[in-house]
Amino acid sequence: MSxxxxxxDAADAGVEAGLARLFxxxxxxxxxxxxxxxxxxxxxADWLAADLASMGFEASVRPTGGHPMVVxxxxxxxxxxxxxxxxxxxxxxxxxxxxxxxxDPFTPELxxxxxxxxxxxxxxxxxDKGALMTFVEACRAWxxxxxxxxxxxxxLLEGEEEITSPSLGPFLEAxxxxxxxxxxxxxDTDMWDRETPAITTMMRGLASEExxxxxxxxxxxxxxxxxxxxxxxxxxxxxxxxxxxPDGKVAIEGFYADVAELPQETADIxxxxxxxxxxxxxxxxxxxxxxxxxxxxxxxxxxxPTFEVHGIWGGYxxxxxxxxxxxxxxxxxxxxxxxxxxxEAVRAAFRAHVEAQLPGDCTVSFKRLGAAAPxxxxxxxxxxxQALEGxxxxxxxxxxxxxxxxxxxxxxxxxxLGMDALLVGFARFDNRVHSPNExxxxxxxxxxxxxxxRILDKFANGAG
Amino acid sequence: MSxxxxxxDAADAGVEAGLARLFxxxxxxxxxxxxxxxxxxxxxADWLAADLASMGFEASVRPTGGHPMVVxxxxxxxxxxxxxxxxxxxxxxxxxxxxxxxxDPFTPELxxxxxxxxxxxxxxxxxDKGALMTFVEACRAWxxxxxxxxxxxxxLLEGEEEITSPSLGPFLEAxxxxxxxxxxxxxDTDMWDRETPAITTMMRGLASEExxxxxxxxxxxxxxxxxxxxxxxxxxxxxxxxxxxPDGKVAIEGFYADVAELPQETADIxxxxxxxxxxxxxxxxxxxxxxxxxxxxxxxxxxxPTFEVHGIWGGYxxxxxxxxxxxxxxxxxxxxxxxxxxxEAVRAAFRAHVEAQLPGDCTVSFKRLGAAAPxxxxxxxxxxxQALEGxxxxxxxxxxxxxxxxxxxxxxxxxxLGMDALLVGFARFDNRVHSPNExxxxxxxxxxxxxxxRILDKFANGAG
Numbered sequence: 001m002s003x004x005x006x007x008x009d010a011a012d013a014g015v016e017a018g019l020a021r022l023f024x025x026x027x028x029x030x031x032x033x034x035x036x037x038x039x040x041x042x043x044x045a046d047w048l049a050a051d052l053a054s055m056g057f058e059a060s061v062r063p064t065g066g067h068p069m070v071v072x073x074x075x076x077x078x079x080x081x082x083x084x085x086x087x088x089x090x091x092x093x094x095x096x097x098x099x100x101x102x103x104d105p106f107t108p109e110l111x112x113x114x115x116x117x118x119x120x121x122x123x124x125x126x127x128d129k130g131a132l133m134t135f136v137e138a139c140r141a142w143x144x145x146x147x148x149x150x151x152x153x154x155x156l157l158e159g160e161e162e163i164t165s166p167s168l169g170p171f172l173e174a175x176x177x178x179x180x181x182x183x184x185x186x187x188d189t190d191m192w193d194r195e196t197p198a199i200t201t202m203m204r205g206l207a208s209e210e211x212x213x214x215x216x217x218x219x220x221x222x223x224x225x226x227x228x229x230x231x232x233x234x235x236x237x238x239x240x241x242x243x244x245x246p247d248g249k250v251a252i253e254g255f256y257a258d259v260a261e262l263p264q265e266t267a268d269i270x271x272x273x274x275x276x277x278x279x280x281x282x283x284x285x286x287x288x289x290x291x292x293x294x295x296x297x298x299x300x301x302x303x304x305p306t307f308e309v310h311g312i313w314g315g316y317x318x319x320x321x322x323x324x325x326x327x328x329x330x331x332x333x334x335x336x337x338x339x340x341x342x343x344e345a346v347r348a349a350f351r352a353h354v355e356a357q358l359p360g361d362c363t364v365s366f367k368r369l370g371a372a373a374p375x376x377x378x379x380x381x382x383x384x385x386q387a388l389e390g391x392x393x394x395x396x397x398x399x400x401x402x403x404x405x406x407x408x409x410x411x412x413x414x415x416x417l418g419m420d421a422l423l424v425g426f427a428r429f430d431n432r433v434h435s436p437n438e439x440x441x442x443x444x445x446x447x448x449x450x451x452x453x454r455i456l457d458k459f460a461n462g463a464g
Numbered sequence: 465m466s467x468x469x470x471x472x473d474a475a476d477a478g479v480e481a482g483l484a485r486l487f488x489x490x491x492x493x494x495x496x497x498x499x500x501x502x503x504x505x506x507x508x509a510d511w512l513a514a515d516l517a518s519m520g521f522e523a524s525v526r527p528t529g530g531h532p533m534v535v536x537x538x539x540x541x542x543x544x545x546x547x548x549x550x551x552x553x554x555x556x557x558x559x560x561x562x563x564x565x566x567x568d569p570f571t572p573e574l575x576x577x578x579x580x581x582x583x584x585x586x587x588x589x590x591x592d593k594g595a596l597m598t599f600v601e602a603c604r605a606w607x608x609x610x611x612x613x614x615x616x617x618x619x620l621l622e623g624e625e626e627i628t629s630p631s632l633g634p635f636l637e638a639x640x641x642x643x644x645x646x647x648x649x650x651x652d653t654d655m656w657d658r659e660t661p662a663i664t665t666m667m668r669g670l671a672s673e674e675x676x677x678x679x680x681x682x683x684x685x686x687x688x689x690x691x692x693x694x695x696x697x698x699x700x701x702x703x704x705x706x707x708x709x710p711d712g713k714v715a716i717e718g719f720y721a722d723v724a725e726l727p728q729e730t731a732d733i734x735x736x737x738x739x740x741x742x743x744x745x746x747x748x749x750x751x752x753x754x755x756x757x758x759x760x761x762x763x764x765x766x767x768x769p770t771f772e773v774h775g776i777w778g779g780y781x782x783x784x785x786x787x788x789x790x791x792x793x794x795x796x797x798x799x800x801x802x803x804x805x806x807x808e809a810v811r812a813a814f815r816a817h818v819e820a821q822l823p824g825d826c827t828v829s830f831k832r833l834g835a836a837a838p839x840x841x842x843x844x845x846x847x848x849x850q851a852l853e854g855x856x857x858x859x860x861x862x863x864x865x866x867x868x869x870x871x872x873x874x875x876x877x878x879x880x881l882g883m884d885a886l887l888v889g890f891a892r893f894d895n896r897v898h899s900p901n902e903x904x905x906x907x908x909x910x911x912x913x914x915x916x917x918r919i920l921d922k923f924a925n926g927a928g
Contacts, residue, residue, distance in 0.1 A: 033784040094786060100682065127685075163784045190688065204687070208785050217749030218564065221591075221898040222772050223668070224654065226800050227764035228745065230754040233773040234708060241705035244698060281692065285681030285791075287825040290694040300691035308686050309697040310788055311779035316796060320497040320627045321672050321833045322558060323798065324774055324898050327749075332780060334787065336690050361751040369785045434685040434788050 003146045004457045011141035011449045018137045018449070019110070019120070021051065025090070025129050026108040026122040032067055032091035032163045041067045041159045044090045048157055055140050057155065062175075064167035067091060067159030071175070074139070076148040082383070082459045083152040085181035085419070087409065088132030088188065089161030092124035093434045100436035110442065117194075119439040127433035130440035131187040131448070132157065134426060138452030150460035154181055158409075161188075164208065164370025165409050172416035183383050184413045185455075187448070189425030192273070194443070197391040197399040197451065199384065200423035202266075202302070203410055205337035205374035207347045208310075210367040211354065213239065213329045219315070220325040229325045230359055233314050236329035239357045243307050243333075243350075248292040248300075250307045250335070252353045255346070260339035262303050270298055273400065283430055302402065306336040332369070343371035375410040377420050383459060387422050390455035394447060424455065468921045470609035475602060475913045482601045482913070483574070483584070485515065489554070489593050490572040490586040496531055496555035496627045505531045505623045508554045512621055519604050521619065526639075528631035531555060531623030535642070538603070540612040546847070546923045547616040549645035549883070551873065552596030552652065553625030556588035557898045564900035574906065581658075582906040591897035594904035595651040595912070596621060598890060602916030614924035618645055622873075625652075628672065628834025629873050636880035647847045648877045649919075651912070653889030656737070658907070661855040661863040661915065663848065664887035666730075666766070667874055669801035669838035671811045672774075674831040675818065677703065677793045683779070684789040693789045694823055697778050700793035703821045707771050707797075707814075712756040712764075714771045714799070716817045719810070724803035726767050734762055737864065747894055766866065770800040796833065807835035839874040841884050847923060851886050854919035858911060888919065 001009075030044035031037045045061045048070045052059035057072035070090065095105040103109065108122035120130055135155075142149050156179060160167055172179060192198040215230040245251045262270070277297040281287055291300030300306075314329035316322035335346050351366055358364055378384070379401060391399040413419045426448035432438045465473075494508035495501045509525045509532045516523035516536040523536035534554065559569040567573065572586035584594055599619075606613050620643060624631055636643060656662040679694040709715045726734070741761040745751055755764030764770075778793035780786035799810050815830055822828055842848070843865060855863040877883045890912035896902045 033782060033786070035783060094780070094782060096780075096782070097683075162786075206787075208787075210785075215750065218896065218899045218901075219561075220748055222770075222774070222798065222800070224893060224897075225748065225765060226772050227755040227768055227770040228753050228761045229748060229750055230752065231773055233776050234704065236776070237701045237704035237773065238708075240698065240701035244702075281825075284684055284689065284693065285825075286679065286693055288694065288823055289692050290823070291691040297692045301689060304691055306686075306691040308690050308787075308789060309695055309701065309779065310686070310786055310790065311781045312697055312700070312776045312793070313781040315773065315775035316558070316560075317775045317777040317794070318497060318558060318560070319499060321674075321796060321798070322497070322626075322774055322898065323670075323672075323772075325772060326774065329776070330781070332785065334686065334785070336686070359752055359754070361745075361749075429688060432682065433688075434786065435682045437682075 003150070004454065006145035007142045007453045007457070008450055010145040011138060011453050014137060014141055014144065015446055018133065019445070022120070022130060022133045023108045025133065026124050027106055029106045029123070030091050030159065031094050032160050033094050038067070041091055045070050045157070045159055048090055051136070052155060055143055062171070064171055066167045069159070069167070069171055070155070070157040071178070072155040074149050074153045077150060077152040081151045083154070083181040084183055084185050084459065085154045085156060085179055086135050086185045087156050087413070087421070088135065088186070089128045089158050090132070091159040091162050092127065092129070093162050095123050097436060102437055111439070118442040120442060120445060121437065121439045123438055125438050126427045126431040126440040127438065128161065128188050130445055131425065131427060134445060134448035135185065135187055135452050137449045138456065141449065141453055142456065150456050154179060161409065164372070165412065168409055169412045169416060172412055176417060180417050181419065184419050184421040186421050186423045187425055189423045190427045190429055191425065191444070192400040192402065194428065195395065196397055197395045198402050198425065199387060199391070199399055200425065201377040201379050201401045203375040203423070204305070205341060205343055205411070206334055206370060206372040207337060207343035207350070208332070208334035208369035208371070209347060209350065210330070210332045210369055211364055213358070213362060213364050214327060215362045216325065216327040219327050222323040222325050225325050230362060231325045232329040232362065233326045235359065235362055236312065236314065236331060239354055240309055240331065242357050243353065248290060250305065252349050254349060255305070258340040258342065259305055269401070270302070273298070280429065303338060305338050305341060307333065308336070309333050337374045339374060341374060343373060347371070373411040375414065377423070381420070384422060386458035387424055387455050390458040391424070391451055393454050394451045424451070426451065467610045467614070468918065471606045471917045471921070472914055474609040475605035475917050478601060478605055478608065479910055482597065483909070486584070486594060486597050487572045489597065490588050491570055493570045494555050494588070494623065495558050496624050497558050502531070505555055509534050509621070509623055512554055515600070516619060519607055526635070528635055530631045533623070533631070533635055534619070534621040535639070536619040538613050538617045541614060541616040545615045547618065547645040548647055548649050548923065549618045549620060549643055550599050550649045551620050551877070551885070552599065552650070553592045553622050554596070555623040555626050556591065556593070557626050559587050561900060566901055575903070583903040584906055584909060585901065585903045587902050589902050590891045590895040590904040591902065592625065592652045594909055595889065595891060598909060598912035599649065599651055599916050601913045602920065605913065605917055606920065614920050618643060625873065628670070628836070629876065632873055633876045633880060636876055640881060644881050645883065648883050648885035650885050650887045651889055653887045654891045654893055655889065655908070656864040656866060658892065659859065660861055661859045662866050662889065663851060663855070663863055664889065665841040665843050665865045667839045667887070668769070669805060669807055670798055670834060670836040671801060671807035671814070672796070672798035672833035672835070673811060673814065674794065674796045674833055675828055677822070677826060677828050678791060679826045680789065680791040683791050686787040686789050689789050694826060695789050696793040696826065697790045699823065699826055700776065700778065700795060703818055704773055704795065706821050707817065712754060714769065716813050718813060719769070722804040722806065723769055733865070734766070737762070744893065767802060769802050769805060771797065772800070773797050801838045803838060805838060807837060811835070837875040839878065841887070845884070848886060850922035851888055851919050854922045855888070855915055857918050858915045888915070890915065
């Protein structure tokens with residue numbers, strides 16, 4: 001039996017034990033946004049370092065200004081083998097609204113589905129605990145089958161991805177010599193569909209912001225002041241409405257100046273993809289594309305910049321009715337960015353737009369939440385071709401090179417270490433990541449692990 | 465000494481004991497909107513009934529479908545004396561945002577001010593506990609000085625005014641014979657300024673509503689769906705913005721059809737009033753009138769209908785950032801109505817407007833919160849002239865007949881009992897009713913009590 005086949009067999013034989021490990025990890029509520037869970041986030045880091053150490057990695061939990069990093073190295077690969085750095089994140093999104101979950105978010109289960117699939121349920125089942133464990137389990141399978149990994153593998157797992165990775169840049173800077181490798185592998189993206197693997201080569205960037213609009217210096221009795229006093233909530237609604245044109249375009253002056261059209265080659269490939277708008281939107285209860293009217297749904301979600309409101313709050317939201325003219329309104333918003341758009345330039349233009357909308361006796365204050373530049377990966381590297389071959393061998397069909405959501409860390413790896421990333425993901429569109437009832441398909445987990453086993457083999461054998 | 469002078473002296477002598485009683489009442493957190501405070505609301509009713517009984521009223525706490533009514537009658541007046549029904553409310557607004565209060569909302573204090581005024585502080589100090597106690601203390605003074613009231617007095621105190629009085633209509637219906645009087649007296653309005661008393665003869669109506677807009681059937685990952693999936697918060701902002709025109713007018717089709725212009729006589733009086741726009745708005749940190757551009761500030765707050773947003777909520781408002789396309793957005797809104805506007809017709813037009821704004825794959829659900837028709841009181845009744853005389857005697861200058869916020873109960877008294885109301889109030893614009901740090905001027909309390917002593921005397925002596 002070839003080493004590859006032995007490692008694939010070991011991966012299959014290890015599924016049950018691997019799921020038990022994944023369940024342990026999901027049970028730790030490592031919500032990075034919640035200050036009350038700082039101990040849980042740390043516990044997830046400790047758990048991962050211990051697991052990696054148990055299979056022979058030199059593993060450690062490293063402090064940062066925020067949540068810690070898990071760093072692990074394996075030195076057992078043949079001399080001259082390529083060096084890969086696997087990146088994942090062990091923090092998860094907040095679970096709220098909790099009342100929409102069908103079961104406890106941190107009590108994972110295996111749920112058989114009518115279509116023959118089985119779901120692994122729980123917050124982080126897909127994003128990113130389930131996904132990162134496919135790579136860890138692939139390493140375990142290689143070691144179990146052959147005693148060693150075919151490539152030199154380093155692993156970096158962070159605990160702040162869901163809060164825009166504030167510590168990652170400084171950490172990469174400080175550990176530069178240690179984490180530099182031939183490529184970064186990331187497992188945090190989607191498949192094209194259940195049967196078709198995908199490698200993501202374009203990622204939208206991000207600029208996120210919180211802001212507060214103030215009108216009167218207190219909430220006022222609407223029976224006395226209503227009509228003459230400016231209502232901060234009305235101003236907030238007017239401002240948010242003013243940011244988006246009826247045709248779905250962002251209404252900020254100059255917003256599209258740095259937005260390039262897709263390369264013709266990519267546009268042609270996308271046009272040929274069997275993307276079903278109705279199924280994509282219908283799966284979440286929608287039917288009318290909300291984005292730029294002159295763009296396809298695929299362009300809207302993959303290639304075009306967006307403006308999104310993530311939260312609004314202000315005034316009275318309790319039982320019954322409170323007759324007030326509201327003095328203070330809050331919102332969280334973000335922009336997804338593409339091509340040459342600069343997050344800080346977009347942020348400045350956004351702030352100028354809001355200020356220009358304000359009545360003269362209102363004020364606004366802004367709070368920067370996060371930023372990431374858009375990223376385009378090279379589409380002609382040998383390691384990309386090797387990864388595509390590994391996926392084709394596992395899935396029996398060619399992988400699609402597509403685009404996806406912002407993964408802000410990609411710009412950090414490029415800027416700090418000069419490394420591009422290979423984004424190989426096994427998640428599905430309907431995984432409800434960031435939503436109640438997150439799940440990961442068991443087939444994503446099993447065949448994802450097998451895919452990594454194959455990709456490491458392809459890297460080790462070079463060429464491609 | 466005349467009976468009147470004896471009663472005025474008794475009122476002055478009773479101020480200290482009266483304030484101690486008022487403080488007891490303010491200490492009871494009778495927030496009618498808060499289901500957790502139902503016992504406190506009941507406690508306030510019991511306290512008032514006991515106080516009224518202690519001075520010889522037949523007083524009782526009567527159950528309703530919601531919070532109870534306090535009903536009290538005094539039968540000691542001379543035969544043939546006019547019968548007045550005093551109406552007040554013992555419930556108060558919620559105290560939130562609690563962190564903006566300088567002291568505990570339910571621990572009243574006397575706070576001397578640099579201008580020589582003294583504030584009575586606390587939630588309800590003005591609206592309506594302080595105000596209703598001016599009438600109660602006036603009754604006590606008459607009884608202390610002469611052993612009897614000069615008029616036949618009934619008192620009705622409700623515990624649901626701040627939640628739009630759902631039980632009042634049915635209660636008046638059920639007790640019709642008992643509460644019918646020559647007029648209703650209400651003490652829940654403002655003075656014109658610190659030196660000038662006012663009787664309110666027009667009240668704006670109200671239609672209030674809560675609604676929820678739904679787009680996708682869950683919150684979605686903005687990195688996957690952002691751009692193509694409709695965001696319920698953006699739709700909410702667009703809808704709220706669409707309800708108000710840039711010139712400050714309500715943008716609902718036909719909204720102004722039933723809005724009459726002021727009677728010329730009233731318009732002339734208002735135009736002659738020394739109303740200071742800059743001081744009115746400047747007192748709350750504003751400088752630019754927000755209402756209809758072609759109307760004066762006084763018209764905006766007294767005579768014109770309005771649309772107001774009282775609360776918006778939806779999406780993520782916690783620490784940090786959650787990258788979601790939001791599936792559900794909520795708001796509470798209301799309209800102030802004037803002249804012949806019908807609350808339920810306005811509600812229907814509002815709902816139709818919202819539905820017309822919705823993208824085809826979004827839904828909206830509405831919840832009726834409350835309604836009150838606009839009210840115009842007769843300006844030529846003998847009891848109005850008598851009350852104006854009483855005020856002139858106390859304050860040394862003529863009272864202004866003005867307009868004010870919605871007091872939804874007025875329509876109930878007119879419809880159920882055929883009674884008009886006299887709205888005599890001693891509050892000031894800056895009392896921060898419905899806001900943190902509510903207060904009532906000690907001079908409002910002392911001279912308000914004296915004013916009622918005089919008004920009861922004028923009623924008893926007839927003519928006018």
